[in-house]
Amino acid sequence: MLLRPVARSTSRSGKKKLWLLLPVLPLLLFVFTAGRFLPYSQPPQQADVIIVLSGGAERVEKAVELYNTGYAPFLILSNSKQANTSQGDMLQTALALKVNENAILTEEAATSTYENATLTLPIMKEKGFTSAIVVSSDFHMRRVKFIFDHVYKNSAIELTYVSSDSGYNSKAWWKGAYNREKTYTEYIKMIGNALGYNGPEAKKVLDKIKRWFN
Numbered sequence: 001m002l003l004r005p006v007a008r009s010t011s012r013s014g015k016k017k018l019w020l021l022l023p024v025l026p027l028l029l030f031v032f033t034a035g036r037f038l039p040y041s042q043p044p045q046q047a048d049v050i051i052v053l054s055g056g057a058e059r060v061e062k063a064v065e066l067y068n069t070g071y072a073p074f075l076i077l078s079n080s081k082q083a084n085t086s087q088g089d090m091l092q093t094a095l096a097l098k099v100n101e102n103a104i105l106t107e108e109a110a111t112s113t114y115e116n117a118t119l120t121l122p123i124m125k126e127k128g129f130t131s132a133i134v135v136s137s138d139f140h141m142r143r144v145k146f147i148f149d150h151v152y153k154n155s156a157i158e159l160t161y162v163s164s165d166s167g168y169n170s171k172a173w174w175k176g177a178y179n180r181e182k183t184y185t186e187y188i189k190m191i192g193n194a195l196g197y198n199g200p201e202a203k204k205v206l207d208k209i210k211r212w213f214n
Contacts, residue, residue: 034173034183034187035168035169035170035171035172035173035174035179035183036170036171037142038138038139038140038141038142038143038168038170038182038183038186039138039139039141039142039163039168039170040141040142040144040145040161040163041138041141041161041162041163042160042161042162043160044066044069044071044133044160044162045071045131045133045160046071046072046131047071047072047131047132047133047158047160048072048073048074048127048129048130048131048132049072049073049074049075049076049105049124049127049129049131049132049133050063050066050067050071050072050074050075050076050132050133050134050135051075051076051078051116051120051132051133051134051135052075052076052077052078052090052135052136053078053079053113053116053134053135053136053140053144054077054078054079054080054082054090054110054116055082055136055137055140056137056164056166057087057093058137058164058165058166059135059136059137059164060077060090060093060094060097061093061097061164062135062162062163062164062165063075063094063133063135063164064094064097064099066133066135066162067099067103071133072132072133073103074103074104074105074127074129075094075099075103075104075105076105076106076107076120076123076124076132077090077091077094077104077105077106077107078107078110078116078119078120079107079108079109079110079111079115079116080106080107080108081108090106091104091106105123105127107119107120107123112198113136113140113143113144113147113189113193114147114151114193114198115198116144116147116148117147117148117150117151117152118151121151121152121155121157124155124157125155129157130156130157130158131157131158131159131160132157132158132159132160133159133160133161133162134148134159134160134161134162135162135163135164136163136164137163137164137166137168138163138164138165138166138168138170139166139168139170139182139183139186140163140186141161141163142186142190143186143189143190143193144161145161146190146193146194147193147198148161166182168182
């Protein structure tokens with residue numbers, strides 16, 4: 001007879017702990033899936049041009065691989081003067097990889113992903129291109145797609161997104177400073193872009209948020 005109240009108390013305590021854990025579950029789910037959400041890539045499709053975003057030599061290398069395979073006859077290098085490797089900037093890297101200079105188009109003013117999109121769109125229209133493969137790093141592609149889909153929305157230009165391997169560990173993004181930095185940065189920028197912060201303005205907000213955590 002004395003055991004029953006104890007059993008009820010234990011049961012109630014267990015239920016209370018379960019209710020306390022419920023708000024934590026979405027956070028745990030986010031922690032384990034945050035990295036997996038960022039990478040995005042589609043099978044390459046035949047296109048008029050390959051748009052390459054600045055930010056890493058592997059992006060140019062992936063674009064040249066697609067170019068050499070015959071997926072597109074032209075490259076657009078966005079922010080082409082940004083240094084990538086010991087070979088130099090994006091343009092010098094592409095030339096070092098034996099891309100015909102006549103097959104390369106450049107723009108040199110972009111300072112953000114949003115400007116990569118807004119400044120390549122006029123080039124696409126001027127050249128009469130109706131399709132493009134967009135290349136960037138794997139961890140960056142989800143935000144690239146969000147921005148390019150928005151900017152190119154009414155252009156009737158078909159976009160295919162192909163990622164380059166940056167070494168980002170999407171399955172265990174919390175392991176290593178590189179993975180953590182890329183994850184935090186992408187999510188903060190993604191939220192900023194969704195709230196209407198783009199270009200240099202968005203970078204100022206990002207820097208301010210980073211200072212809060214330092």
